[in-house]
Amino acid sequence: FGDIILKYDSCLGTEVFNERNGTTGYDRILWDNLLMYCLPYGKNVIGYSNTDAHWTSTVDSSFSVFMMEENTSDEIKETMQTGAFFAVTRRLRENTLNEIGPYAEIDCVDSGIPYPMFTNIAVEGHSVSVSTTDSTMLQWIANGKVIKTVDVSNGGSYTLNLDEIVGAENFAYIRAELFGDGGLCCSQAFTLDK
Numbered sequence: 001f002g003d004i005i006l007k008y009d010s011c012l013g014t015e016v017f018n019e020r021n022g023t024t025g026y027d028r029i030l031w032d033n034l035l036m037y038c039l040p041y042g043k044n045v046i047g048y049s050n051t052d053a054h055w056t057s058t059v060d061s062s063f064s065v066f067m068m069e070e071n072t073s074d075e076i077k078e079t080m081q082t083g084a085f086f087a088v089t090r091r092l093r094e095n096t097l098n099e100i101g102p103y104a105e106i107d108c109v110d111s112g113i114p115y116p117m118f119t120n121i122a123v124e125g126h127s128v129s130v131s132t133t134d135s136t137m138l139q140w141i142a143n144g145k146v147i148k149t150v151d152v153s154n155g156g157s158y159t160l161n162l163d164e165i166v167g168a169e170n171f172a173y174i175r176a177e178l179f180g181d182g183g184l185c186c187s188q189a190f191t192l193d194k
Helices: 002-007 027-041 073-082
Strands: 013-018 046-050 062-066 085-089 117-124 127-133 137-142 145-151 157-161 173-180 183-186
Touching (some): 013 027, 013 085, 027 173, 046 085, 085 117, 127 173
Antiparallel strands (some): 062 085, 117 127, 127 157, 137 173, 173 183
């Protein structure tokens, strides 16, 4: 997959969440590996999420939340091409292969429970600050490993300062994941300039 992404300019990323994630429960691991493979060549890998609904019972399973000024086809296209969106899933099986979780199955499709979401992300120097809503846990991932976990059940703003993380000079990227009663939300990867 990495060679395909590097070879074709039109190949911008990979599908991280699909419908109920029954056969693709470990695609976040694949995404992290693709990021580590492609970033040294200067190509970021956008993480996509979609319902792929073949019936109405899967409409609320996985989707993307776009950050757009207007709801137009041009803005949708630009958002998909630049990664200005969040990948959300409401169903994910337990992940026992590595430590990025989830540590218990998530299944809240059509539950009406609000999904976790970032309400603000700001990058300043070597720090990334996020604000969250409807979330219980924030985890920061770099090079496929969890580097910091934060309880965010009280809301508010949380900052990751890379100057305080041992080995951060070797990170190719960082990304954030929010867990909550309503599912899982992922930011796109923040590539790091050495």
